[in-house]
Amino acid sequence: MKSSLARSEWPVAVTTARACDGCGLVQRCFLARPLPDDNGECRDIVRRRYPIARGERLYRRNTPFTSLFQVCNGSLKTQRETPEGDLVVTGFFLPGDVVGIDALADRQYQSDAYANIDTEVCQLDFERLLSHCTRKPGLNAWIISIIGSYVRRKDCDLSWSCSLQTHQRVLRFFLDLHDRLTQSSQAPSSRLALPMKKQDIASYLHMTPETLSRNLAQLRRQGLLQLHENRFTLPDTTRARAITGL
Amino acid sequence: MKSSLARSEWPVAVTTARACDGCGLVQRCFLARPLPDDNGECRDIVRRRYPIARGERLYRRNTPFTSLFQVCNGSLKTQRETPEGDLVVTGFFLPGDVVGIDALADRQYQSDAYANIDTEVCQLDFERLLSHCTRKPGLNAWIISIIGSYVRRKDCDLSWSCSLQTHQRVLRFFLDLHDRLTQSSQAPSSRLALPMKKQDIASYLHMTPETLSRNLAQLRRQGLLQLHENRFTLPDTTRARAITGL
């Protein structure tokens, strides 16, 4: 799809449940239905199904933090610049994931967020969200758990991504991706679309594109991964898990 | 810390103010004094000056999460086990730092926490803390900012620690340590005590002890670091910052 989604067509202040129709997340998204103790006061904190075309930027580093974003469909990446000036991908975000948490500390986005493919997000006004928290313990707990999940992910990434060998990191990446993609869509399709470029995967895994390429070839030879035209399968997940420790 | 808002609204009753006497953190700790809007409801949240001897464990991985801990003095480390079974240090915690945040996601501690040297912490009961949040917005903001700082630290660690060369990582570590130690103690002593073992530093920086040792020797030769009998100095911080990009 070549996304004629123009900024002028953004659905401003769409709060009706209808905006969630067709959203792949609707079953498990907390935004899809009113909260148990919500009397409609939360209406103004969410802007639904905000579209971002492939390659477009959602937010920029060092700009004021206003909102968190939950991915409805598609995929995002966040990246930073090293002291030497080259870019490093710091995270991939799939349907259900919340983007922007790295900005909580000093209320400025710490990275640039881009759409890997055509994507839709729900925008959450953070100030309003916080102000509702004091009256709604469930909402507060939700936020804490969202942040907690993010922390856990980062912690795991950090402790393992550097100490594993490259082929383990690659395999682990695909295993993790597989798990995240199949849990968000009910249908556990065996052939999954790879929603990002290999360059970005390499950057995220702290290796060169060449090394990634070699490792993909090796994993294919070993029958641990099938990858063709941006669709992949993991033929032997149990062996893969044994290798990566996931 | 920096946020005077949180400080003025931190609603903790001091069970015994005396418990804070002699605590090195007393000037900048939220827990150190009672606050105007507190009616004594928060009395039971904090357990003060809990001592942990060198080498002792504060909490164990996969046990239920009950409390966060703020370091009063001394130093802690957290470590995990890799799939291969060897231990990796995932963090160092100095006076003022809050430990246990990695447990928020699934309410189980994700790592083992040990005292590097004799240490004292203040224990914060998390459930009670959360229950007070709904009535005290400042408390909620404080928690969010604590977690946010943790996230930022992890994010930075993750994006740099693997892409930098070993000598840069080592120098960066000492620079960071220097900054954290001098900001917590008012007196910016030039010779600072190194509150952890070199083995643990190596593990944290994802390198072998041998490599760390070689790099320390190199940095000494270059006049970027003095280190003798567990006390260190950074003679040329501006050059060091230029090298590490910090």
Added chain:
DNA sequence: CGCCTCATTGATCGTTGTCAAGCCGGGTGG
């Protein structure tokens, strides 16, 4: 004194980064 852990230094090996060339597919323009 012996034993232990931690730290240092040297020699060698292996994984991964670097540099270079070639391939493939999609897009554009002739």
Added chain:
DNA sequence: CCACCCGGCTTGACAACGATCAATGAGGCG
């Protein structure tokens, strides 16, 4: 339709950084 280009990807040759293995030294404690 084809020629061409260009970015993304793959493969090969080589070099370098850091890990491994091994030996030694330094300090704490019975």
